Amino acid sequence: MPAPYPTAPDNGSSGREAARSLERLRPRLRELFAAEPALWPVFDARLDRHFDRLFRTLRALYQDRYDFFWHLEQITATAARQMLARSPDLRATDATAEADFRWLRSHKEVGAVCYVDLWAGTLPDIPARLDHLRALGVTYLHLMPLLKTRQPPNDGGYAVSDYRQVEPRFGTMADLEALATTLRAEGIRLCLDLVFNHTADDHHWAQAAAAGDDEKCDYYLTFPDRTLPDRYQPHLREIFPDRGSENFLWVSSLNRYVWSTFYPFQWDLNFANPALFRQMLEEMLFLANRGISILRLDAVPFVWKEIGTPCENLPQAHLVVQALNAAVQLAAPALTFKSEAIVHPDDVVSYVSPGEAQLSYNPLLMVLLWEALATRDTSLMRHSLTKRFDLPDGTGWVNYIRCHDDIGWGFADEDCREIGIAPDDHRRFLNAFYTGRFPGSFARGLPFQDNPRTGDCRICGMTASLAGLEAATDEGDEQAVALAIRRIILMHGLVMTLGGIPLIYLCDEIAMPNDYSYRRDPDKAADARWVHRPAMDWSAPALSGSDLHEPGSQVFEALKALTALRRRHDAFDQGPITILPLDNKHLFGALKSGSEGPVVVIANFSEHPQPLDDWGVPGVLGTDTLDDLWTGRSRHFAPGLMLDAYAFHCFAPGSQP
Ligand code: OTU
Numbered sequence: 001m002p003a004p005y006p007t008a009p010d011n012g013s014s015g016r017e018a019a020r021s022l023e024r025l026r027p028r029l030r031e032l033f034a035a036e037p038a039l040w041p042v043f044d045a046r047l048d049r050h051f052d053r054l055f056r057t058l059r060a061l062y063q064d065r066y067d068f069f070w071h072l073e074q075i076t077a078t079a080a081r082q083m084l085a086r087s088p089d090l091r092a093t094d095a096t097a098e099a100d101f102r103w104l105r106s107h108k109e110v111g112a113v114c115y116v117d118l119w120a121g122t123l124p125d126i127p128a129r130l131d132h133l134r135a136l137g138v139t140y141l142h143l144m145p146l147l148k149t150r151q152p153p154n155d156g157g158y159a160v161s162d163y164r165q166v167e168p169r170f171g172t173m174a175d176l177e178a179l180a181t182t183l184r185a186e187g188i189r190l191c192l193d194l195v196f197n198h199t200a201d202d203h204h205w206a207q208a209a210a211a212g213d214d215e216k217c218d219y220y221l222t223f224p225d226r227t228l229p230d231r232y233q234p235h236l237r238e239i240f241p242d243r244g245s246e247n248f249l250w251v252s253s254l255n256r257y258v259w260s261t262f263y264p265f266q267w268d269l270n271f272a273n274p275a276l277f278r279q280m281l282e283e284m285l286f287l288a289n290r291g292i293s294i295l296r297l298d299a300v301p302f303v304w305k306e307i308g309t310p311c312e313n314l315p316q317a318h319l320v321v322q323a324l325n326a327a328v329q330l331a332a333p334a335l336t337f338k339s340e341a342i343v344h345p346d347d348v349v350s351y352v353s354p355g356e357a358q359l360s361y362n363p364l365l366m367v368l369l370w371e372a373l374a375t376r377d378t379s380l381m382r383h384s385l386t387k388r389f390d391l392p393d394g395t396g397w398v399n400y401i402r403c404h405d406d407i408g409w410g411f412a413d414e415d416c417r418e419i420g421i422a423p424d425d426h427r428r429f430l431n432a433f434y435t436g437r438f439p440g441s442f443a444r445g446l447p448f449q450d451n452p453r454t455g456d457c458r459i460c461g462m463t464a465s466l467a468g469l470e471a472a473t474d475e476g477d478e479q480a481v482a483l484a485i486r487r488i489i490l491m492h493g494l495v496m497t498l499g500g501i502p503l504i505y506l507c508d509e510i511a512m513p514n515d516y517s518y519r520r521d522p523d524k525a526a527d528a529r530w531v532h533r534p535a536m537d538w539s540a541p542a543l544s545g546s547d548l549h550e551p552g553s554q555v556f557e558a559l560k561a562l563t564a565l566r567r568r569h570d571a572f573d574q575g576p577i578t579i580l581p582l583d584n585k586h587l588f589g590a591l592k593s594g595s596e597g598p599v600v601v602i603a604n605f606s607e608h609p610q611p612l613d614d615w616g617v618p619g620v621l622g623t624d625t626l627d628d629l630w631t632g633r634s635r636h637f638a639p640g641l642m643l644d645a646y647a648f649h650c651f652a653p654g655s656q657p
Contacts, residue, residue, distance in 0.1 A: 004394055005053065005329075005355045018055035021069065022047060025076060032080045039091075043083055046330045051076070053355060054326035057319045062274045071274035075323075078278055079330040082285035086332060089181070090291065097334040104336070104358055104396040105499070105574035110563045111191075111398060113142035114506035115156075116170045119536045123171035123179050130186060132543070136509060137563035140501060141183060142191035142296065144404060146170045150200040150265060152523035156404065156533070158193070158298065159200035159266050163283035173290065180291025191294035191338065192287060196280055197302045198266040201251075206267055210253035219276045221259035221268050221305065223248070229257050231307050236261075241451040242526065261302050271303050271320050281327050288332040294359065296338045297321065300351060313347045321356050338398060342405070345388050345412050354394035362397040362500060363410050364388060369491050370407060370459075370466065371426075374433040374443070376606045378588040384415045385590075386579045389498070396574045397500030401491045402466075402508055406448040406458035406529055407434070424455065434459040434466055442468030442484065444514060446528040460528045463488055464511040469551055473513075483607050485511070485551050486646035489558045490603050493630065493648035496566045497601045498590060499574035507534050509559050510542040510552040565630060565650065570594040580620065583613045587643065591620050597653055598622075599629065604647040611640045617651055625654025 026047070033040040058075065062068050086094070103109060112133060120126045123146070133141065145157025148165040157167070166173050180190045199206060208216035223229055229248035238245050239261055248257040249264050259268040270276050284295060304316035321337065328335050339357035341348050345364045352360045368381040391397060409430055413423040432438040434445040445461035464470060467487040472480035488511060495502040518530030542552035566572045571594030580589035586606035592599050600617050604610050617637065618624040624637035629650040635641070643649065 005050070014056050014059050015052065017059070018052045021055060021072065022051045025073060028073070029076060029080050032077060032084065036084055039084065043080060043330065046333070050326045050329040054323060054330070057323035057326060058274070058277075061272075061277075061316055061319050061323065065274060068274075071278065075274070075278045075281060075327060076330070078282050078285070079327045082282065082289060083331040085285075086289050089184075090289065090332070090334065093184075093293070093334040094332060097336075101354070101358070101394050104394065104501075107566050107570050107572035109139045109501045110137045110496075110566065111140035111142060111501045111503035112136060112138045112506050112509075113144065113191075113403065113503055114536070115144040115404070115533060116146050118533060119506050122169070123166065123175040126179055127182050130182075133188065134186075135560050136504060137560075137567055138504075139187055140189045140191060140294065140503075142294070142503065145193050145195065146176070147192075147195075150202045153263070153265065153527075154200065155263050155266060155527075156529070158195050159198075159263065160195050161200045161203050163194075164286055177290045180293075184291060184293075189293035189336075190291060191296055192292050193298050194284055194287070194295040195298040196269065196284075197299040198260070198262065198268045201265045201267055203267075210251075215275065217254065217256075218273050219270055219279065221270045222251075222254060222256040223259075224256055226257065228307070229259075232259075232305065232311065235308060235310050237310055237312065238451065238454070241449050241453070241456070259305070261299070268302070268305075271316075272305075277320070277323070281324060284324065284328070284335075285331050288328070288335040293334060294336045294338055296340055297357060298340050300339045300357070301341050301343050301347065313341070313343060313350070318351065318356060321351065325355055325357075342408060342410060344410065345384070345415075348410075349388070349391070352391055352395045354392070358395050359398050359501070360391075360395075361403075362399050363408075365397070365399050365495070365498070365500075366401060367407060367409055367411055369401060369494065370434070371409070371411065371430060372588065372605045373467065373487060373491070374430055374441075377585050378605055379419050379585055380411060380416060380421060381588060382579045382581075383419050384411055385577075387415065388412075389577055389579075391574065398503050399495040399498065399500040400503040400505065401495060402461075402463045402505040402532060403503070404505075404529065404533055406460050407445075408458040427457075428455065431457045431459065434461065436471070442471055442480065444470045446514075446531050448528045460531050462512055462514050462532045462534070463491070463505070463508045464551075464555075465514040465532075467491070469511055470513040473551070481551055483645060485554050485558075486644075486648075488555050489562075490605070490646050490648045492559055492562055493650075494588075494601065494603055496562045497572045497592070497599075497650060499572065499577060499592065502563075502566070504559065507536050509556055510537070510540045511555040512537060512540075512552070562630075569596065569599065569629060569650075571596070571599040571652075578620075580616055582616045584610050586610045587612065589616065600649075600651045602643065602647070602649045602651065604643045604645065607645045609642045609644055609647075611642055612637075621651060621653045623653045626651040627654045628652075 147160045148162040149157045205216045205219045251258045301312040304314045305311040337357040338359035339351040342363050351357045372378045372381045409427040416423040433441045434443045444465045445459045448458040448460045450457045468484035472484050514531045515534035518524040524530040541547040541550045542556040571592045578591040589602045626635045
């Protein structure tokens with residue numbers, strides 16, 4: 001089933017213009033294939049399919065450029081050259097990807113993410129950990145930024161100094177290529193970040209700019225004086241308020257101001273320059289040709305700036321990604337984009353389409369899981385997911401509980417108000433709860449970028465610590481430990497079954513707690529996100545199986561079983577979902593259906609046993625014998641059936657009457 005590509009916006013005569021321009025370009029592109037004529041028909045067919053989109057999106061972005069057609073040719077030729085540079089192995093994956101995009105929504109997919117150094121050591125050390133990944137059924141491995149980066153501080157690698165070199169501590173580009181090949185043979189796709197909104201201030205483009213290279217200077221957003229910065233600045237959101245609210249820095253080597261959205265050592269790139277667009281396409285395809293299958297498009301909302309706007313989620317940011325997508329479909333269709341847009345849920349969804357980013361993080365589900373865990377009330381989760389879980393065909397969610405970043409309470413204000421919740425008060429409550437300031441809270445999180453001026457604050461912490469395991473263990477409270485473990489399993493249970501690729505934040509699989517040692521490292525101490533970036537404890541009892549009662553072991557065993565459960569039933573594909581209107585607010589229930597029939601996923605977000613409504617689940621499943629696919633037990637439904645504290649169930653119609 002090939003993916004359906006939407007057509008780009010039609011601005012007047014661009015359809016005919018595109019066709020004419022393709023006819024002009026075809027013979028020149030064909031010449032590039034002189035040494036490999038067999039590949040030309042493949043590329044030529046892709047031109048028929050994708051050139052129109054490429055043309056229209058680029059035209060919309062760069063229509064004012066007198067040299068538009070020259071840039072268009074350079075960009076298309078870059079795609080052609082990179083297709084030619086691709087190995088036969090990778091070209092074979094392209095053919096498969098073009099024929100079938102269904103894996104994006106498949107229940108067979110399980111993702112995991114880790115830092116190379118903290119989890120494994122170096123790139124060549126990763127294959128030794130394959131058994132561990134196999135045990136979790138991993139088919140998608142996201143390695144946190146591993147390209148060459150500036151000396152610390154470097155924002156955990158999000159300040160890239162060279163897109164074509166691996167950070168020497170982790171290995172070499174050859175190691176990365178070898179790893180991608182090994183993983184591919186295992187059926188594991190490799191995902192890397194493409195940090196394309198900015199580079200490190202010591203990237204060779206930045207250095208060339210400082211040495212007087214005007215072309216490279218145009219790769220960045222720079223200004224001779226404060227005139228334009230002063231017009232942009234008042235409309236910008238503070239992303240890292242700890243650094244102050246100023247996004248323009250005076251760089252004396254350039255004798256200019258430089259735009260920097262994140263840390264001052266991260267310089268924003270200028271996508272309004274088509275030469276930078278082409279260059280980034282080349283960097284991207286270079287990585288694709290090393291065997292990378294998924295690119296996580298970092299900070300995608302920020303890639304286009306216009307005076308008088310917040311410079312986030314602008315229509316041109318979408319056009320940039322759509323144009324990159326079209327060019328990638330020409331050169332390396334097996335490459336998939338995952339958008340990282342941690343913004344209003346409507347904006348998150350706006351990046352997701354077969355012709356833009358096929359995958360997207362689902363920050364909404366993530367925050368709603370934590371929200372319901374704190375409140376013990378699933379109202380907001382039900383209300384928001386009912387409106388906002390579906391995605392178009394040919395696209396899918398990447399669902400997660402924790403990642404390397406903070407948790408920002410990005411549910412929609414309007415969803416809150418529609419059910420009588422005051423959104424900002426609610427966020428204040430959640431911040432108090434997860435930093436352990438709220439009386440009775442089980443959580444041990446840290447505040448991140450606490451902004452007293454706006455009242456904004458985000459939360460850091462490992463799953464185990466936020467779910468209560470750290471506090472319970474310290475207090476030696478066995479009952480609280482048991483509840484915390486159940487919370488962790490409940491959340492993982494939902495991301496494994498609701499639909500979308502679950503992304504396990506490695507180290508969470510053995511319930512590792514917060515790591516406070518970052519406070520002693522001057523390069524990390526000011527960034528609380530390091531509290532949830534521990535080094536993997538390979539000596540943990542969970543991994544030797546020596547003590548199955550110990551919390552890490554219980555979580556690890558449950559996660560292995562949950563991924564196995566996910567693999568067994570296609571009801572857990574991404575697909576239609578019905579959120580059940582159960583009377584009991586502590587319970588969350590969703591109906592999914594697969595080739596073997598319906599499945600109802602139920603979770604109890606309360607630490608007390610809760611009755612299941614008498615009309616709910618049997619009504620939906622059409623029987624009152626319920627087979628629990630998760631526990632393997634069969635239950636007879638009777639009104640008032642009690643579900644345990646933090647219970648998780650996957651009920652299917654029972655096989656015995
Ligand atoms: C991303 O996050 C990365 O995930 C962070 O680790 C980086 O520091 C950052 O980019 C800069 O490269 O604001 O708090 O809407 O929310 O891109 C994290 C997207 C962030 C942003 C997101 C950003």
